[in-house]
Amino acid sequence: MTTLTINNLPPGLILLLGALLVPLFRGRLRNWFVILLPALAFWQVSCLNEAAVLSLPFLDFELNVLRADVWSRAFGYIFTLNAFAAFLYGSYQKKSTEFVAALLYIGSALMVVFAGDLITIYLFWEAMAVTSVYLVLASKTTKALAAARRYILVHVVGGLVLLAGLVLLIHDTGSIAFAAFAREGATPATWLILIGFLINAAAVPFSSWLPDAYPESTVLGGVILSAYTSKTAVYTLVRGFPGWEILIVIGCAMTLYGIIYALLENDMRRILAYSIINQVGFMVVGVGIGTPLALAGTVAHAFCHIIYKALLWMSAGAVLYRTGRSKCTELGGLYNTMPWTLILGGIGALAISSVPLTSGFTSKTIIIAAAANQHLFWAWLILEIASAGVFLHAGIKFPYFVFFAKDSGLRPAEAPKSMLAGMGLLAFLCLSLGMFPERLYDILPNSELVKAAMPYTFSDIYLHHFGHVVTQSQMLIFSGLVFFLFLPLLKRTDTISLDFDWFYRKGGELFYHFMDSILNRINRWTNDTVALSFTATLSRYVNDGPARLWLVVVKPLWQMSRVRIEGADGAEARLLRLFRTSAFSIGSAAIFSIGLLLMLLLL
């Protein structure tokens, strides 16, 4: 066990403890306090190095709560940086509920990223699920309530799968250390852990929880949710499953799935939710390729993705905040009165599309280059196709239908200053990382290798490798051309698209009816035969048994003495009635008792 000092303070703890103090502050002071916390955590990330350790005893294990190497620090930087921008954006808020939930959620995500053992990871993994659900619930609509219920159920199942894997693994190996799992000799334990991670990464076919829940969250909630759960899962995949080829297939499926569904979607925040899956697909492919360059590219892409995706959610959030609408069919023409939201969000849209001069161009390129270096032609081709498709749905469709398309007649005010400040910071980062990515490449794992393989100065990227700029622009502009040529086909309709959640939403209902008709039929049949018919027969038999035995003895006597036996008031009926009501005369009962006693004596 080591003592907790400022030198080995996990950055996540700053947010977790800070969250508890939030209720002590009021008004503007509280909002500044909330913004300060991720800034402190960011500073703490920059102070930490490999030498800092923090271990705690837990049962028979030593938990390694702090592992501050280059991998966790890279994620630590972006998690805290994004939290800072998100809280800046959200400082228009008057209530503290969302701040507390968000701080606990982001703090837990940071704890997962800096944890060196599986038990700590699991504990904060579950804490993330529980705290994040409040960001959905806080919008206080019936739809949000139902979505939050499904969201938490999916994460409980995912958490249990992960737990089952961890228990099996720790039982097998006796070690709780979190290191890369060997591809050879994979056990059921490692597969379960992989599935647990993939559920949080929203990998196909466990993807539908994300577009189901995130778009129902609050304005600030959506911005925060978009960054942490899936990217924490990417981090654990990078550390645990580098080079697992199946991830290439899963990642490629995610990129295409995200595009197709985003094209079908009408709700602007749902379009962005599907594009998260598309982008995480690129990262999952990077993990699957597993070379040092691919893994570094995955981290770089996660870094840039968090920034531009949060920026896109911010601009959508600003529109939702000002208009109360989220459907493309009900929006349009907002460029008239929300030009800053359009420009800043537009920078995010260009960045996600990897347009030259933006951050997507300097990060996604690493993963695609890594695929090409390994001569993975199909993976490379699908990533290129997906890059074109991203421009289609996130780069053009989202801004076009919200800000242009048709004049919806809406003339909302420009987004509040706090929102513009948050968006401005992230838009600045999108552009600066796109033009001068060296600062980013320096904090990446295998940074020397990345800088050897990729151009990193402005002149190198945009002048010496001008050919790449041209081919990339060519691909994107022709994608844009397709969008406008096919515009009649892309006209939005007020519909939803069925996704994998159909299986547990409608499927669950069908299963219920199926089980209802089968189990309840068995139930009714059992009731009819056992309870009603069999028991009644048995009871009649038990009741009448002694009487019928007695009849065997007395019937011949009655016949000899010519007593009337048959009929409603015949001797037989009277005897049965006598036995059923047990209305024996005292004399006969006494005689029977004496007879019984005599019999016992004789025996």
Next chain:
Amino acid sequence: MAIPERDQGYFDQPATRKKLWLLLWGFCALTVVLELFIEREPHFPQENFFGFYALLGFLACSGCILVAKGLALFLKARTDYYDDADDQ
């Protein structure tokens, strides 16, 4: 459209739209022309094909749209499709 042209926003005016279309086609042409003058750094032989990326962008996107349109036949549902299920 009921709104008179002078009251329309800049981007809603037909004249602007026409200019934007010209700009789009012009930019497409520019990137293809520029391809004549660049040094290629191909990873795969397919990339040497002239206009490969233009074709890739065009085919990939029209493919995605057509696939999405096709799937829409099966996947599109009314917005209240799940309402009964969720109320239970």
